[in-house]
Amino acid sequence: MQIRIFTVPSADSGSLQSEMNAFLSAHRVLEIEQKFFQNDNGGYWSFCVRYIDGGGGSGAPYQGGYSGKKTDYREVLSERDFSVFSKLRAIRKELAAADGAPAYVVFTDEELAAMARMPEITEKAALEVQGIGEKKMARYGKALIERYNALPASAPAGAGAAAEGGDGGPAPFDESAK
DSSP states (O other): OEEEEEEEETTOOSHHHHHHHHHHHTEEEEEEEEEEEEETTEEEEEEEEEEEESSTTSOOOOOOSOOSOOOOHHHHSOHHHHHHHHHHHHHHHHHHHHHTOOHHHHOOHHHHHHHHTSSSOOHHHHTTSTTOOHHHIIIIIHHHHHHHHHSTTOOOTTOGGGGGTSSSSOOOOOGGGO
16 A cells, blocks of 8 residues: 645646546545645645555556446355345445445445355454455444344354255345345
8 A cells, every 4th residue: 555645725726636636547546535724825635645556657547446347246156155245235235324325335245245255254354355444344344243243144154054044045135235
């Protein structure tokens, strides 16, 4: 992870903003912190950008992240993992509604799929998933894990049919959990 600081005067004509936008589109941004400062020379915004190099420094746009193609997690995950994934999505939907945030802000499907593949979902293990940091864990992760572990059908990994409802089949897919 790298850090870059941008300082943009409030009276900027747009050139510094354009420079920052070009930088942001060429890198995978992990986090942006912003703060407004004012002194005798006027006001300005300061942006602290934490990022991963996107185009190898070539200035090429970052090619990772959302590709526009949807992943069918029924095909990608095992039956057991898809069952866990579906439960995690339902909990994510509740957390997002309670916070007034889009579901993908709480956790992406990719993050949930990575957690669903874990033998046991713990805070320590979830922090190993790319995209889940301390802030996200504190804000959403602990509640997600607590709610998941409180579900009656949540059995430890490797429990096979018990984790899937007893008959060995996958849990029904809930379209509303998107």
